[in-house]
Amino acid sequence: MKFAPFLLPILAAAASQEDSFNYPQRLTHSALTNANNGNDILLSALSQDGLVSITSIPNFSTLKQTVLRHFASCLVDRDAAQGQKSVVFQDGTTRRSFAFATEDIASAMKDLPSTSSCEAFASSLVPFRAAVDAVVEAFARRLSAEMGSSLTQPLLTGARQDEGPSSWNTVVEVVKAGEYLDHFHSYQKLDDREDKTIDFHVDQGLFLAFTPGTMLDSSSQGVAGLSDGFSVRDLSGREYELMFDEGDDLVFMLGDGVNQ
Numbered sequence: 001m002k003f004a005p006f007l008l009p010i011l012a013a014a015a016s017q018e019d020s021f022n023y024p025q026r027l028t029h030s031a032l033t034n035a036n037n038g039n040d041i042l043l044s045a046l047s048q049d050g051l052v053s054i055t056s057i058p059n060f061s062t063l064k065q066t067v068l069r070h071f072a073s074c075l076v077d078r079d080a081a082q083g084q085k086s087v088v089f090q091d092g093t094t095r096r097s098f099a100f101a102t103e104d105i106a107s108a109m110k111d112l113p114s115t116s117s118c119e120a121f122a123s124s125l126v127p128f129r130a131a132v133d134a135v136v137e138a139f140a141r142r143l144s145a146e147m148g149s150s151l152t153q154p155l156l157t158g159a160r161q162d163e164g165p166s167s168w169n170t171v172v173e174v175v176k177a178g179e180y181l182d183h184f185h186s187y188q189k190l191d192d193r194e195d196k197t198i199d200f201h202v203d204q205g206l207f208l209a210f211t212p213g214t215m216l217d218s219s220s221q222g223v224a225g226l227s228d229g230f231s232v233r234d235l236s237g238r239e240y241e242l243m244f245d246e247g248d249d250l251v252f253m254l255g256d257g258v259n260q
Contacts, residue, residue, distance in 0.1 A: 051253035073117035081113040091195035102180040140175040205255040212244035
């Protein structure tokens with residue numbers, strides 16, 4: 001597939017905004033979905049950092065805490081039942097992951113053991129993913145509306161398997177036609193080494209939607225607060241840590257797909 005370079009100016013602008021990398025640009029869910037607001041509020045936010053945090057999503061904080069709490073326990077159960085599937089990084093951090101393409105979710109869920117934690121995770125995952133999908137659609141719809149006639153036509157060309165050549169003209173069409181990849185990660189570190197867990201890298205895709213990391217109490221599995229250590233590097237090589245807070249529900253970050 002080939003992407004027209006319609007978001008490259010946003011990436012270039014992001015690299016020049018040194019002071020704004022401490023805190024993400026924020027946009028309320030109501031502002032994102034307000035069709036009567038004709039201002040380019042989403043483009044303005046993305047032009048600061050290349051990412052934007054959507055806040056005040058109805059009931060999202062509860063959904064997020066519930067699904068992440070059960071997820072961490074479920075993967076411990078999975079490793080105990082099926083053998084260790086975790087990855088240990090050089091700094092001693094253990095990562096357990098659960099990943100799938102949207103079309104493969106049924107098969108992925110069958111691989112989880114029938115424990116109370118995994119059953120609770122599977123149950124809480126349904127409303128959580130529905131909430132994320134709704135915000136992703138709103139994000140794409142808003143971005144399409146704000147960019148309007150400035151988008152190259154067609155925006156994307158490619159070929160679907162067994163369907164032949166296809167083309168898409170708006171961000172909404174691209175998002176609806178694209179493949180969705182879901183990744184859930186649990187990190188556990190038992191020592192005080194200060195090394196980086198994962199080095200800087202660029203993720204694939206047109207954009208990513210993620211929730212800021214949450215710390216869990218190992219004894220009660222209750223939410224103990226947000227994790228830190230999410231850093232970015234701009235085109236000049238300068239590095240910044242982004243400071244999220246409890247109000248940051250879902251963060252959208254441009255991916256390497258905008259350069260394709």
